[in-house]
Amino acid sequence: MTTIRDQALACREAARSVAELGTAAKRKLLHDMALALEEQCEAVLAANAKDMQAAAAKGVQGAMLDRLRLDEARVAGIANALREVAALPDPVGVVTRRETRPNGLQVERVRVPLGVVAMIYEARPNVTADAAALCLMAGNGVILRGGSEALHSNTAIAAALRGALEANGVPAEALTLVEDLRREAMVELLQLTDIVDLAIPRGGEGLIRFVAEHARVPVIKHYKGVCHLYVDRRADPALALNLLIDGKTSRPGVCNALETLLVHADVAVDFLPRAAAALVARGVELRGDERTRELLPGVKPVTEDDYAAEFLDLILAVRVVDSLDEAIAHIRRYGSDHTEVIATRDEAAARHFVRALHAAVVMVNASSRFSDGGELGLGAEIGISTTRLHAYGPMGAESLTVERFVVHGEGQVRHPQSRV
Numbered sequence: 001m002t003t004i005r006d007q008a009l010a011c012r013e014a015a016r017s018v019a020e021l022g023t024a025a026k027r028k029l030l031h032d033m034a035l036a037l038e039e040q041c042e043a044v045l046a047a048n049a050k051d052m053q054a055a056a057a058k059g060v061q062g063a064m065l066d067r068l069r070l071d072e073a074r075v076a077g078i079a080n081a082l083r084e085v086a087a088l089p090d091p092v093g094v095v096t097r098r099e100t101r102p103n104g105l106q107v108e109r110v111r112v113p114l115g116v117v118a119m120i121y122e123a124r125p126n127v128t129a130d131a132a133a134l135c136l137m138a139g140n141g142v143i144l145r146g147g148s149e150a151l152h153s154n155t156a157i158a159a160a161l162r163g164a165l166e167a168n169g170v171p172a173e174a175l176t177l178v179e180d181l182r183r184e185a186m187v188e189l190l191q192l193t194d195i196v197d198l199a200i201p202r203g204g205e206g207l208i209r210f211v212a213e214h215a216r217v218p219v220i221k222h223y224k225g226v227c228h229l230y231v232d233r234r235a236d237p238a239l240a241l242n243l244l245i246d247g248k249t250s251r252p253g254v255c256n257a258l259e260t261l262l263v264h265a266d267v268a269v270d271f272l273p274r275a276a277a278a279l280v281a282r283g284v285e286l287r288g289d290e291r292t293r294e295l296l297p298g299v300k301p302v303t304e305d306d307y308a309a310e311f312l313d314l315i316l317a318v319r320v321v322d323s324l325d326e327a328i329a330h331i332r333r334y335g336s337d338h339t340e341v342i343a344t345r346d347e348a349a350a351r352h353f354v355r356a357l358h359a360a361v362v363m364v365n366a367s368s369r370f371s372d373g374g375e376l377g378l379g380a381e382i383g384i385s386t387t388r389l390h391a392y393g394p395m396g397a398e399s400l401t402v403e404r405f406v407v408h409g410e411g412q413v414r415h416p417q418s419r420v
Contacts, residue, residue: 004188008143008195009174012116014171015141016378019113024092025168030086030133030382033164034079037129040160047156055149063253063312067123068150076130078157083131088378092139096142097273106367106408111401115138115197118189119382120145122203125153125256130380131200132161137398143196145178145186145311147203155179160348183210190215200395202383220391223256224310226401229287230327230353231265232344238269239365240343244275247368251281253312255384256339256371260307260317262327265291272296284314284389293322307334323348328356335359337386339371360386360393379404 021029037044055068079282099111101192117140119131128144128261135142146154158177164171178185190199192215193202196287200221201211212219229247263271272295287302299318306317306332320329331340341363342353350364361371361384373381373395378396385391391399 003119003194004178004180004185005192007173007178008116008189008192010020010173011141011143011172011176011306012195014138014174014325015116016045016135016348017170018141018174019092019139021139023092025087025224026090026137026139029136029164029168029170030082032168033133033161034082034086036164037075037079037157038158039081040156042244043074044075044153044156044160045072045073047069047152050152051125058149061071064123064149065252066251066259068153070125071123071154071288077380078126081126081130081374082133083221084346084374085130085137085397088137088397090137091185091401096403102386103412104410105412108406109403110406112404114196114400114402116141116143116229117382117400118143118145118199118206118217120186120190120199120203122147122200122207123146123149124202125150125157127202127382128154128157128177129161129381131382132158134329134395134397136174137397140197140400141174141176141191144175145189148181151179151181186211187214188201190217190219193217200310200383206280218389220383220385220389220395221385221387222255223386224336224357225371225384226259226308226310226334226336227256227341227371228244228260228262228327228331229258229341229368230321230324230331230345231261231267231271232324232342232346233266234268234346234349235264235343236345236365238276240271241275241278243299243341243343243367244363245278245282248279248316249314250367250369254369255310257312257370258316258368259309259379260313260319260330260334261290262319262321262330264319264324265394268292268295272318272320272321279316283386284316286318287317288318292318295320308311310336324352325372328353331357339363339368341366341368359387 019320091111091346094111112143121127162172199219201208276296288299293299339361340359355364373394381394
């Protein structure tokens with residue numbers, strides 16, 4: 001039986017071939033991967049049906065089931081994401097800085113691939129293709145370890161993509177799907193410090209904590225999204241309401257959905273009843289503090305746990321605040337450094353909100369749902385980093401490279417007196 005270490009070694013060897021591909025070759029590869037996925041759509045959907053049936057039998061429902069589900073439109077979207085990544089600028093080889101030192105040395109900082117990226121994820125078959133596309137475009141090999149609930153879907157998608165790799169003369173091991181889903185195997189993968197250059201967990205809070213606690217390789221965490229909308233005293237009420245409805249109800253089971261609404265006391269009397277009517281009509285359950293419940297009789301009391309929760313459901317925590325600073329203090333206490341939104345016509349308030357919060361993405365008068373690599377011009381995203389390392393926020397292909405120094409000289413030595 002092939003071990004996790006054997007698979008990782010094979011991926012590292014294949015990654016060297018990927019790193020040598022030029023831009024045109026990588027773009028052709030990704031286009032061929034998209035075409036292969038479309039051609040095998042029927043097999044992918046049949047595999048996904050098995051996963052959906054098994055998930056339903058286990059009682060899986062709500063957001064988790066929605067993330068798992070594929071149909072023809074979603075498969076087409078995955079293929080289009082591959083093409084979007086192919087159209088992006090190639091980050092490999094980009095010179096980000098160039099200078100000439102007083103001694104004549106020409107010093108460049110050049111982007112190069114990371115090497116081997118391990119992607120650990122749950123219930124999102126699209127991540128199989130998105131992660132592969134971004135890692136390959138950045139010249140890396142990728143090891144994919146999906147969850148058991150999406151095993152059939154991930155296997156079918158990976159098979160299509162690996163076929164395109166082989167057809168382009170690239171070792172299929174550059175895209176390695178781990179089929180041993182035991183936790184012990186995951187831990188072994190996360191401790192291969194001599195092979196794996198970076199691990200990215202993407203899933204529930206429990207998965208991310210497990211990876212962070214057991215990994216010896218560097219980890220970039222795609223942590224939970226406790227996203228807030230603050231409606232300022234000088235907000236446009238119609239604009240704020242649209243941001244609220246879109247952020248909470250367009251797709252409640254994703255990490256950039258709103259989980260908490262903060263409303264300035266000066267506008268709460270007018271805004272909250274309108275907001276509640278619109279949200280309740282769309283099936284949202286509200287949980288509010290005492291001041292909120294005075295304005296909205298029948299709303300459930302909110303708890304401390306509610307303010308810290310990523311509901312991933314049609315549930316919204318609500319609080320009335322007396323100032324912008326009180327809203328900022330609330331977000332600092334309960335937020336997860338993912339995405340924060342302010343609705344205001346006061347430019348000074350907007351600047352203060354942006355400066356005061358260290359979230360990966362801060363929105364001014366725009367929906368939290370735009371906190372997404374594709375929407376922000378990265379093509380597909382491999383995740384939204386809430387870890388302040390070399391990447392912070394939505395991560396595209398560029399975030400899967402690092403800068404190194406390349407130095408050009410004409411025989412310069414550090415100590416001239418040492419010359420022979």
